Amino acid sequence: MPTSKHKKILFWLGLSLPMLALLAMTWLVHQSSGQFSDSYNWVMRNYKVLDLFEQTQLHIVDAEANQRGYLLTGHAEYLDPYRAAMQNIRDNLAELKKFTRRDPAQQANVFALEKMVGDELVFDPASVVFSGSNPASNSVVLLTQRGKAKLDQMRRVLFAAHEEQEQALGRQQERAEADVFYTQIMSVVLIVAVSLALAMVLVILLRLEKLQEFVTICAWTGRVKFQGRWLRLDEYLKQQFGISVSHSLSQDAADKMMREIEEMNRPGSPPAA
Numbered sequence: 001m002p003t004s005k006h007k008k009i010l011f012w013l014g015l016s017l018p019m020l021a022l023l024a025m026t027w028l029v030h031q032s033s034g035q036f037s038d039s040y041n042w043v044m045r046n047y048k049v050l051d052l053f054e055q056t057q058l059h060i061v062d063a064e065a066n067q068r069g070y071l072l073t074g075h076a077e078y079l080d081p082y083r084a085a086m087q088n089i090r091d092n093l094a095e096l097k098k099f100t101r102r103d104p105a106q107q108a109n110v111f112a113l114e115k116m117v118g119d120e121l122v123f124d125p126a127s128v129v130f131s132g133s134n135p136a137s138n139s140v141v142l143l144t145q146r147g148k149a150k151l152d153q154m155r156r157v158l159f160a161a162h163e164e165q166e167q168a169l170g171r172q173q174e175r176a177e178a179d180v181f182y183t184q185i186m187s188v189v190l191i192v193a194v195s196l197a198l199a200m201v202l203v204i205l206l207r208l209e210k211l212q213e214f215v216t217i218c219a220w221t222g223r224v225k226f227q228g229r230w231l232r233l234d235e236y237l238k239q240q241f242g243i244s245v246s247h248s249l250s251q252d253a254a255d256k257m258m259r260e261i262e263e264m265n266r267p268g269s270p271p272a273a
Helices: 004-073 076-099 104-120 140-211 233-241 251-265
Strands: 224-226 229-231
Touching: 004 076, 004 104, 004 140, 076 104, 104 140, 224 233, 229 233
Parallel strands: none
Antiparallel strands: 224 229
16 A cells, blocks of 8 residues: 555645646647648748749740740830730749748759849840841741740759759658647647546545544444444554554553553562452
């Protein structure tokens, strides 16, 4: 049976564990909320980056087509769509730089794409010299082939950037799943801890209830009435509370016994019956 020291330890554990578990669950909820918020923001930013890459690719195709149309025909009607597409490309690249500032690999892809756009798509319409209705130094086939090569080169960079972002999204998903698993484990541990604490509290309450029961003691023999039987006090304590009792002799009883022995050994005293 547990000793008095162990009972005190169990008592304080029963009182402190629910409070500790409550604090731990509060912390866990706070951490989970923060992780969910971070994961949500990261995923939304990730999809924003993917969308910007796709938009940039569409604007690059639009800009190249209008650039080629102007170089082939010399018609000014191609310039406004070209300028609008180029402005959209610059805006998208600026946003991509902002959203990928903590990702060196994506930053490298964005800067490479920006350089290609500057080298291949930027031109001055005033510097183009035409002869009649066709460009003087460009043929339809040459411009078409060159435009296809430019687009293929930029698509390769965009594809690499898209793949890099998809892989980052996959890694984030794995981390999120690991966080969810960790949170579930912690929740189970806390539930078990709270259950144990409640069990301890229940045991303490049951023992307190036993202590509050009335006990009938024989006024003559000092025996205790327990479940219809009259038991010695040590037997009652053992059966009811699991308390082991050792026997000794009080000082008053010892003094009385010594006086009786001395009285019996005194000359002229009557012999003991």
